[in-house]
Amino acid sequence: MEDTTSTTKTKGPAAHVALLATPGMGHLIPLAELAKRLAARHGATATLFTFASTASPTQRAFLASLPPAVDARALPPVDLSDLPPGTPNEALMSEECARSVPALAAALAELRGRAAAPLVAFVTDLFGVDAFVAARAAGVGRRWLFFPGSLHALTLFLHLPELAASIPGEFRDLDEPLRLPGCVPIPGPDVISPLQDRLSPAYGQMVRLAGLFLDADAILVNSFEAVEPEVAMVLQQPKLGRPSVHPIGPLILPADSGAGDTAPRAACLEWLDRQPAKSVIFVSFGSGGALPAEQMRELALGLELSGQRFLWVVRSPSDEGSLSGNYYDAESKKDPFPYLPEGFVERTRSVGLVVPSWAPQTEVLAHGSTGGFLTHCGWNSTLESLVHGVPMVAWPLYAEQRLNAVMLAQGVGAAVRLPEAKDKEAIAAAVREVMVGEGKGAAVWAKVAELRKAAAEGIRGGGAATTALDKMVENWAGEK
Incomplete structure (x- = not known):
């Protein structure tokens, strides 16, 4: 915008x-x-x-x-x-x-x-x-x-x-x-x-x-x-x-800010350039989010089961299992790849890209190949998604994120919220709902398009x- x-x-x-x-x-x-x-x-x-x-x-x-x-x-x-x-x-x-x-x-x-x-x-x-x-x-x-x-x-x-x-x-x-x-x-x-x-x-x-x-x-x-x-x-x-x-x-980081202009940034955007329009779901839990190991595994298997293209910013699980374990430092604490299911990266190589710790989020959300955002519902991420007209799958973790998820899913209608039991089948279903427009997906797409216009006018x-x-x-x- x-x-x-x-x-x-x-x-x-x-x-x-x-x-x-x-x-x-x-x-x-x-x-x-x-x-x-x-x-x-x-x-x-x-x-x-x-x-x-x-x-x-x-x-x-x-x-x-x-x-x-x-x-x-x-x-x-x-x-x-x-x-x-x-x-x-x-x-x-x-x-x-x-x-x-x-x-x-x-x-x-x-x-x-x-x-x-x-x-x-x-x-x-x-x-x-x-x-x-x-x-x-x-x-x-x-x-x-x-x-x-x-x-x-x-x-x-x-x-x-x-x-x-x-x-x-x-x-x-x-x-x-x-x-x-x-x-x-x-x-x-x-x-x-x-x-x-x-x-x-x-x-x-x-x-x-x-x-x-x-x-x-x-x-x-x-x-x-x-x-x-x-x-x-x-x-x-x-x-x-x-x-x-x-x-x-909305006050958000512009997509062309150049902040974090590094090799990982180039790799993400070059990969997106090769994907069809609106075909990729971006998966990120913000600068501070860390999933427990079992939920990381279910997320990986759910993305694979969904059959959708994905770009996933992955971090190692917090040593203490805290959902906000990366709050003071956005870098992954350990190499996150050993925590993924065996063979996951190889099996999904043709449709997915997994990057450690960081991706240029505003540029990813602004990219024409991005068609969905699996998000923790942090407010910055929410605004960035709305500004760029990207529908959301809501997976809140901590702070006010659960409140935001209620407002986005039950109120404004800009997201599909995952159930409390986040197994691979539920994750795959929610991802398909948003990416393919099943169920509530079509209404979510229409609402974020409306809000994108309103944000720009404001x-x-x-x-x-x-x-x-x-x-x-x-x-x-x-x-x-």
Whole structure:
């Protein structure tokens, strides 16, 4: 999808924006795209702060691809050795941010002193809301929360303190789905994974962070109205005590970004060039997903049984069996090929390509040979699929992915969701349903085509997303 927002709109003195990306490529990429859009359309410069704990080769390559207007700066490392082994990622991220507040406050104060480019706004994602304290101490005029997920997930967070107080047991044990304003009913087991155990340190952190959302002056959301129309209407109505909500998405990595321009990239695209149009299902579980060994085996056999062409980004299973075992480092922990069924790669060589760790996802989804996406339903991946009009097979793993799968399959109708028992027969059937247009497949194809058009219209000049962002920055000129 061509980004048509690049024409600079705002005139007057240059403005500077500071952004804090908490760990995970799914947090970093959309915040970086926001910084790029502010630079291209509004003439701003930006400093994008990251954490030392996430300085993986993948992240370094991405940061090196940013334009000169966006300066990437890693905060000094903080000591987390006192946290117990097995601390959930959500608790790790929020704790790392809280301990980085003094260093961030000093960095923001230094940026605030630049007379040539006044620091007009501080933006952080949901795990960085403790950093609003640093922005306030540095005298930054605007403090915005950037929510990198769906409007459904945001609604859950905005109601979370109330839900935590009113629901006595676990969400997974609810007899009835959770019904939130404008949202698709959410079955208890599909409420985001950090909230499924009240005794987990992640649960308390999520409830605490949700309460801090109200400290933001505004909430920018990486979604668009057409994919979540009812909840978008609800959230855009002013509500006393709640920051205004502005859908400004989709913010995704452009297919022609060149990030990760390596031999694996060339191999994937050259292989796709040799396949028929819309014939390949792309299989990837995002930058952090890791399947248990048995599910890897069933997936391989299911792809083979489906008879469809496939491009599979495969990683070794996590040593601990954690579904988010690669979150802090997208590289496969071990050689993944020994975990595949014996002879699988040889038997499927004529119809499939298996690549370790990484593929150029946006370019794969934009390619004319790609006709489906078996995905973990991470929100970045979801938006990339919708932007390029690719129907989905939903296999959610962790975080808010099960909630996204409910919305995509039962709500908007852009995906076919796999059943809980993911054996090879179920996998093969779902893949064929999407790729051949069986069952719900035809309706899914029609819906993603509709949403692709809506996404493109939203980011054009005068479109809903572009107009929403314009309104947020229209009074920058002359601010000190």
